[in-house]
Amino acid sequence: MPKPHYETKSPVLKVEDLSVAYDGKTIIKDINFTECDTVRDGKEQGQTIAFVGRSGRGKSTLFRALSGLEVPTTGKVLVADYANFKGNGDEIPLKAVHEGDVGFVDQKYTLFRHKTVMQALHFAMRKSKESEKEKADKIAAALTAWGLENVKNQYPNELSGGQRQRTAILEQLLSSGTFIILDEPFSGLDVGNIESVKRAFDLICSSHELNTILFSTHDIELAIELADSIHVLGYPSLPGGGHASHGTILKHFDLKELGLAWSGGLNGDHLELAREIKAVMLGS
Amino acid sequence: MPTCRRCRSSSRWANFLSQLRYLPLTGITFYLAMIVSDARTMQVWVLVVFMSLYFITSLLGVIRDIPQEEIDHARSLGCSRWEVLMEVVIKGRLDYVIEVLRQNLAITWMMLVTVESILVAAGGLGVLIKNSDRFMNHGRILALQIVILLVGLGIDQFLNYMRKVLFRYSRI
Numbered sequence A: 001m002p003k004p005h006y007e008t009k010s011p012v013l014k015v016e017d018l019s020v021a022y023d024g025k026t027i028i029k030d031i032n033f034t035e036c037d038t039v040r041d042g043k044e045q046g047q048t049i050a051f052v053g054r055s056g057r058g059k060s061t062l063f064r065a066l067s068g069l070e071v072p073t074t075g076k077v078l079v080a081d082y083a084n085f086k087g088n089g090d091e092i093p094l095k096a097v098h099e100g101d102v103g104f105v106d107q108k109y110t111l112f113r114h115k116t117v118m119q120a121l122h123f124a125m126r127k128s129k130e131s132e133k134e135k136a137d138k139i140a141a142a143l144t145a146w147g148l149e150n151v152k153n154q155y156p157n158e159l160s161g162g163q164r165q166r167t168a169i170l171e172q173l174l175s176s177g178t179f180i181i182l183d184e185p186f187s188g189l190d191v192g193n194i195e196s197v198k199r200a201f202d203l204i205c206s207s208h209e210l211n212t213i214l215f216s217t218h219d220i221e222l223a224i225e226l227a228d229s230i231h232v233l234g235y236p237s238l239p240g241g242g243h244a245s246h247g248t249i250l251k252h253f254d255l256k257e258l259g260l261a262w263s264g265g266l267n268g269d270h271l272e273l274a275r276e277i278k279a280v281m282l283g284s
Numbered sequence B: 001m002p003t004c005r006r007c008r009s010s011s012r013w014a015n016f017l018s019q020l021r022y023l024p025l026t027g028i029t030f031y032l033a034m035i036v037s038d039a040r041t042m043q044v045w046v047l048v049v050f051m052s053l054y055f056i057t058s059l060l061g062v063i064r065d066i067p068q069e070e071i072d073h074a075r076s077l078g079c080s081r082w083e084v085l086m087e088v089v090i091k092g093r094l095d096y097v098i099e100v101l102r103q104n105l106a107i108t109w110m111m112l113v114t115v116e117s118i119l120v121a122a123g124g125l126g127v128l129i130k131n132s133d134r135f136m137n138h139g140r141i142l143a144l145q146i147v148i149l150l151v152g153l154g155i156d157q158f159l160n161y162m163r164k165v166l167f168r169y170s171r172i
Ligand SMILES: Nc1ncnc2c1ncn2[C@@H]1O[C@H](COP(=O)(O)OP(=O)(O)OP(=O)(O)O)[C@@H](O)[C@H]1O
Pocket: A022, A027, A053, A054, A055, A056, A057, A058, A059, A060, A061, A062
């Protein structure tokens, strides 16, 4: 299979020397990585970045830091500052992340329990400078695209799990724009729901070149199928044998570079990569 | 809970008030007697004071039980501290307030009769029951108790109904 042509432009997310400790106990440490805007000819191409790792290795903790909900103990998280972006050609400026800059959907798809889908989406857009008419149009279009038209006047307790999840994603997209973090968006979903989340990923990625999805999953094959970049979190091995008790990024796979990204299915090379990733995880 | 200095000091106040519910009933009437002299007003005040203390206690419990996820969800949508307070704590828990009120009214309703029989001067159902007891009028005691029970249940059902009508999302 020919390797799809792409170019990487300026960084959209940069994490430097990040660590998070709770009550003096280090949970994650020495996290460093940079993700860049990817450009493909004739196609809007966002970024899809997966984080995998065994339970308790700090995926959720990392996500809380990336979304600005948790203040890092050391280091920093820098995200693209599109508000101060002059336009084409220029490097996108970076700024320290602040809560609200990055959309975050937790594993339980938490919503406001007292707002209907419609009210929640309007609330998510409360700070947008568009006119009421434009907001209403945008929300109406989104409701149709995400299959929530029929339930727009229902409260969270009247929605199915899949509908709740889509509402939670949509709400974050309307509120924070380009970045969205999803903590285990595939857990507890049936095959049909998994397909619809995959479609949602497609929808997000193809709607704007700068859109960036970060997600975690325990399904390695799914991560390989969807992501163009995979980070493996685990406990690092100590020189004298044994493992440290804090998580860090053990390995990074750039699927674009490997020619495995955007292939719309799994072939032998993908499965080989899955084996490699699982081996790294088991050894941590 | 997101902690700001004002939230913390007001929650300390609430905790203090909540602890006052352990003051004995007769103790409270003693302090109130220094402020009000009319027996009827006195009865009402004893009930109000008691009910408020229990009410604050229950509300503190409701707030403590708000899951961190709900607060983080609001924060991830760019809510300021005040918006979190407004959306998650106040609007998001309004239905619990009615529920708490209902539970507290049940206690107060039970206390009503007791308070009336402590402060006999103003009369009331409690006094009626006490007097009937003294004159061995068992039929009347039973009748009075049924009346009290029915009115109490009526208030309870009404509040429960109102909660469900006003807050469609409310499943407690
Ligand atoms: N608020 C907290 N206070 C103290 N320790 C915490 C807190 N939250 C998480 N931890 C600890 O941090 C470690 C990493 O937890 P985290 O939830 O980030 O793991 P995870 O990789 O998301 O796991 P899973 O795959 O099971 O979701 C765990 O050992 C957990 O006990």
